[in-house]
Amino acid sequence: MGTEDRKQRERQAREQLFIDKAHELIRTDGLLALQMSKLAAACEYATGTLYQHFASKEDLLAAVATRTTIQHAERFRRLPELPLGTRSQMLAIVLTDLDFATANPDHYRLMQYLLTEAVWAQISQERREALLTAAQPISDAVSGVVERAREKGDLPAAREISAEEMGLGPWALNQGMQSLANARGLLEAYDIGQPLDHLIRHFHALMTGWRWEPRVDPDEPSVVRAETERVRAVLQETFQ
Amino acid sequence: MGTEDRKQRERQAREQLFIDKAHELIRTDGLLALQMSKLAAACEYATGTLYQHFASKEDLLAAVATRTTIQHAERFRRLPELPLGTRSQMLAIVLTDLDFATANPDHYRLMQYLLTEAVWAQISQERREALLTAAQPISDAVSGVVERAREKGDLPAAREISAEEMGLGPWALNQGMQSLANARGLLEAYDIGQPLDHLIRHFHALMTGWRWEPRVDPDEPSVVRAETERVRAVLQETFQ
DNA sequence: ACGATTTGTGAACCGAGTTCATGGATTGTT
DNA sequence: AACAATCCATGAACTCGGTTCACAAATCGT
Incomplete structure (x- = not known):
């Protein structure tokens, strides 16, 4: 089950990356300017991937x-x-x-x-x-x-x-x-x-x-x- | 200039109508549900007319x-x-x-x-x-x-x-x-x-x-x- | 090695705020 | 009264951004 654990960790690390980057973007450009597509791009992931972690932008x-x-x-x-x-x-x-x-x-x-x-x-x-x-x-x-x-x-x-x-x-x-x-x-x-x-x-x-x-x-x-x-x-x- | 005054009054009355109706809609359906097009329709005016009174929805x-x-x-x-x-x-x-x-x-x-x-x-x-x-x-x-x-x-x-x-x-x-x-x-x-x-x-x-x-x-x-x-x-x- | 399943992708979709070319009404002029 | 000029209501079209989904790639199990 080692690989299963690793995948879980990687998934969590990615979520952390999204959250950190979102925080950073909000701090620099403001809440209003945060866009899901921009955030995904900044993290080098597709927009859809964001939605595997968060149900919505509010989430x-x-x-x-x-x-x-x-x-x-x-x-x-x-x-x-x-x-x-x-x-x-x-x-x-x-x-x-x-x-x-x-x-x-x-x-x-x-x-x-x-x-x-x-x-x-x-x-x-x-x-x-x-x-x-x-x-x-x-x-x-x-x-x-x-x-x-x-x-x-x-x-x-x-x-x-x-x-x-x-x-x-x-x-x-x-x-x-x-x-x-x-x-x-x-x-x-x-x-x-x-x-x-x-x-x-x-x-x-x-x-x-x-x-x-x-x-x-x-x-x-x-x-x-x-x-x-x-x-x-x-x-x-x-x-x- | 009597006609000019009347037009001003009518314009103001219309603005009041928009505001009243918006308030009513917010009260019944909530802030989230308010739509500019719905509001205009409820007042029997075109959407664009709203924008002759208000610069934006926030306005x-x-x-x-x-x-x-x-x-x-x-x-x-x-x-x-x-x-x-x-x-x-x-x-x-x-x-x-x-x-x-x-x-x-x-x-x-x-x-x-x-x-x-x-x-x-x-x-x-x-x-x-x-x-x-x-x-x-x-x-x-x-x-x-x-x-x-x-x-x-x-x-x-x-x-x-x-x-x-x-x-x-x-x-x-x-x-x-x-x-x-x-x-x-x-x-x-x-x-x-x-x-x-x-x-x-x-x-x-x-x-x-x-x-x-x-x-x-x-x-x-x-x-x-x-x-x-x-x-x-x-x-x-x-x-x- | 190969089929099944899971996961990532990003173009397409959709809804709502906003704009603007159009046409009809009003005003002013001859 | 006829006509030109101006104003302004109209609503379809546009835009923008959140969300979805058909497809592809990668992973897993046998």
């Missing part, structure tokens, strides 16, 4: 997003080890997400595109699940921090709200700020600059509103900045 | 979104009259937005689609500005409430943050929750139900974190519910 895009999400999720696995209090760990999650978004602006746009109802419906059940599964560690990291915070008494065990639902707040805040920041012209039209800096202050307001200790006053810019620097330094050190 | 969609946004924005104009404290007025904004989103689920999906970088680029400068202008009263309402709250002393005049940037918090929270809630399967995968109920609690946490008086503890579900009911009742009464 391919979902695969690209899944691969990037897996890389992203990797960063959250060692999070509990960080020598930080639970609240600072939560900030570490937000900052990690923020930095990742800055480094991979296309990923957020792609996710936004894929999560559009009309597009989501075009993706095969299998790949949808793969994408959600890839993101699971991120959600787990958030829930985990909330749970540890409740255990340690940093965060009151709020009523009628699970750890996941608690994490939904910063998640939605993050997501919303990303999508507003990505809409060119939108925030500029309202004289709003540096939306991502404000995200951090609103994040602290949200956490403080839930009485997550030690409280950070969102209205003390110097304190907020110092805390950001401190957490960034720990992240830097841990992940080089 | 047409932007026009639909603009019209809906104008209707939506109308609701915010009388907001300062409401017999409510500033913090409750802010809640009124969130609830109004929430109710509108529930009643017009397509609008949020459409906006999400239009604000996608790739799509946004396809819309004519003119219509992009029209869409942003249409949304201006909403942003103004938010900034207005923040300013009144600061004047009345309900909200500390935070440092290094404008009224617009202050309003960005609830806006992003709202936007993010909408887009998460609209992604079928996403929240369900994490065992999260009723995201929009949680939005309100997180909203209170955010406001309380900024020390907006009178504070509402997000962790008192009965208090949160009562406040929601109270504000809803006032909205009901004012707008019938």
